Amino acid sequence: MPAISKTINKDLKEERDKVKFNIEEFTNWFYGGSEKVLEKRKIENYFLSDKSLNLETDTSYLSYKEKYEEAIRRSCIVYPKMLKLHQELGGTEEDFRKIMDNLRYTMSAIQKEGNPFMLHFGMFTVTIMNLANDEQLSEWLPKCVNCEILGTYAQTELGHGTFIKKLETTATYDPKTKEFVLNTPTLTAYKWWPGNLGHTVNHAIVMAQLYTKGECCGIQPFIVQIRDLETHKPMPGITVGDIGNKVGFQTVNNGFLAFNNVRIPYKNMLMKSSKLSEDGTFIKPKNAKQNYGTMVFVRVYMIMDVVVNMSRAATIATRYSMVRRQSPINPNDEVEPKIIEHMTQQYKIFPAIAKVIIYKCMADNLRNLYQQITLEGTKGSFERAPELHALSCCLKAVCTNDAAKTTEILRLACGGHGFLNSSGFADNYKNATAAQTYEGENTVMLLQTARFLIKSFTKAKNGEKLTEGVFYLNDFVKRNGKREPFDDSIRGILRAIQAAAAGKISSAWKHIEEKKKFLTVEEATNQTGIELIRCAELHCYVCLLQTGIEEIEQIIKNVSPALREVFKNVLELYAIDNVLNMIGDILQHVDMTNADIDKLQKRLEAVLTFFRSSAIGIVDGFDLSDAVVSSTLGTYDGNVYENIFEAAMKSPLNQEDVNKSFHLYLKPFLKSNL
Ligand SMILES: CCCCCCCCCCCCC/C=C/C(=O)SCCNC(=O)CCNC(=O)[C@H](O)C(C)(C)COP(=O)(O)OP(=O)(O)OC[C@H]1O[C@@H](n2cnc3c(N)ncnc32)[C@H](O)[C@@H]1OP(=O)(O)O
């Protein structure tokens, strides 16, 4: 075995020495201030220093069942600690959010293949907070907050996930006993997919069709106890289990659930929005989509998850590329260059770093918007709900699609070693790709946004008032078919993308109108679907760049000159990379010449060169500990080869010289060939 040294790799040190800005200043911005950074480090250390978590164990070699059991063991250490910390911090909702925000990072060290309790706070408790009336809130919220019960969100069924109006589970009100009777009428009505449902939780929010007085009143949320609190056996009439192995999320314990005449009390239908009187009279909610609120909440918070996911992947690829040496650029060079010297390598990695920063700006903004609009909802005003829905849908789709794509690009950037499980890319990719489907399949999400855009375009054409995020449609209508002149300032690039988005929306609108002459509006819209999803993507790029510009314009007023340069270059790289990647769409609606494109290409190369000296500072500034990065290729010390070697030694096959398969199969096979 080679001697393994663990000092900081000298190539990485050399890179760090070249960084011109203060990394801690960047970290302070990234987490919202120096106090928050200290708090984050404290919280992370509070969890990760707990030796009983056994974080050194490589869980990837465990069986499916062992992985689940280990994940439960770890969650049963983490959650009591979390409850204790919450009390110590003050026990407020804000304190809870603080812990959850930090756990988002920390959990990637503890539950690499998913958290078997994630739905409890993430969706079960949130639904109760959003949809329970005061009486229900006082009964259930303390039980949730103290983890006296554990719950999940059971909406999707074997036959329906997207089109929730057609869910088949029924909850029929019996006014005589003041109970609901839950049933699963068909195989396709089995709840299928809810996280943590299989063998972990004992309660669920069940979305079911409410029947009362012989009429169906649409899907409503019900709290259902599914397992006995003492024995953990399924409650009478309940069938529940695990849905089996998946592409990823192995320890999330996604489950199935069916009901056979399960009776629950009247008070278990959440009644803040829709209401049912005890005699069985249904009262419609003020806003029909209020029951979808938890999905909006999760979509909003998922943009934060994307930031965590992409910052990890970018940290790994950046550090590795500054340690790995290969392929002289000039054939006679004695010393092989760090692979980061190759321009194409920079192009794989640096745009990902810029995206982390822009997505972070967007995630913070979206969260603020969510809080404002939710507050308006509590006061009975739902005017801005469609805008939030449209924005969160396209961002959920574009950002999770990008997280999966970027992780794959960054894995490829690490060559063969990127394919090792210990590189950390596999978990990152599996989590990102799961997020492309859950909480609303991405194409469906884009189509929801497109629906809003088409409506907004009709309004713009009729001179009606638009919501702020789509003001750019007014400019397009005013131009009356004239192409947007190209101006290569950052705001000019934004206007070009706005023109491309508006142009695409206008074309899709026109094509729907044409098709409507022969088809229903729904059929015409379906046939325009390919253009519509591009409308939503382009609109999302507009929102991201606009937010990036507005945020960075503010940031640079308050940071040191060296860090100002970094942010300016982040924006430059993000904008140019974006515009070059959508040149086809731009050329349709913007007066851009070949010379303009050449100029942009040169600017891309120049900004990559600037990034060369900042990249390590930025990824170090993400302040991800080695445990969170969880990668043999991405440790702070850059001892990549030593890490890879050590990880290989943990392979169960290396625990003995000769495996029994030699005696059982290989030896007889070889002998038979003599
Ligand atoms: C501090 C705590 C931190 C916590 C961190 C959180 C992370 C937690 C981890 C969680 C892990 C998640 C695991 C996964 C969970 C799940 O997947 S749960 C299941 C999710 N399921 C879905 O997302 C289903 C997707 N389908 C839909 O959303 C809807 O069916 C649909 C596609 C939107 C269609 O609905 P439907 O009722 O049929 O709508 P239409 O009749 O077509 O009408 C559309 C109109 O409705 C408006 N609209 C739709 N949704 C909303 C909404 N949410 N808000 C406001 N408005 C909405 C839409 O704009 C249309 O309006 P009009 O055009 O005016 O008609």
Ligand SMILES: Cc1cc2nc3c(=O)[nH]c(=O)nc-3n(C[C@H](O)[C@H](O)[C@H](O)COP(=O)(O)OP(=O)(O)OC[C@H]3O[C@@H](n4cnc5c(N)ncnc54)[C@H](O)[C@@H]3O)c2cc1C
């Ligand atoms: C890892 C994971 C965790 C999950 N966790 C939960 C959970 O905790 N609780 C829960 O209730 N559910 C959960 N789900 C279910 C998840 O929310 C659904 O799978 C998701 O909403 C997609 O719905 P679907 O499976 O019905 O896909 P489908 O709608 O069947 O999608 C299949 C294809 O049809 C297309 N399609 C469908 N409708 C349209 C349309 N209107 N227009 C154009 N194309 C369309 C889609 O784009 C896609 O290409 C989870 C799923 C996964 C993968």
